[in-house]
Amino acid sequence: MDQLGIVLIVGVLVISAWILIPRIFPHPQMVCTRCEGTGAVDEKWPNPDEPSGWHELKGQCPKCDGKGKVKAA
Numbered sequence: 001m002d003q004l005g006i007v008l009i010v011g012v013l014v015i016s017a018w019i020l021i022p023r024i025f026p027h028p029q030m031v032c033t034r035c036e037g038t039g040a041v042d043e044k045w046p047n048p049d050e051p052s053g054w055h056e057l058k059g060q061c062p063k064c065d066g067k068g069k070v071k072a073a
């Protein structure tokens, strides 16, 4: 009976930690590495796969959709 009680308490603790931890850290986010948090990109580098021979991208960052932050993995 004692062992069952311990198992029960540990189980409740694990479940409440599982529920509580995401609430304490609601949306773990980190600064977007592509736009460095600005949300906008101004990229240009040679890319043979592109028809123009260049990779060109200016404006909203496609990685974070212009938010400047991405969800931490």
Ligand SMILES: [Zn+2]
Pocket (backbone or CB within 6 Å): 032, 033, 034, 035, 036, 037, 039, 040, 061, 062, 063, 064, 065, 066, 067, 068, 069
């Ligand atoms: Zn970005």
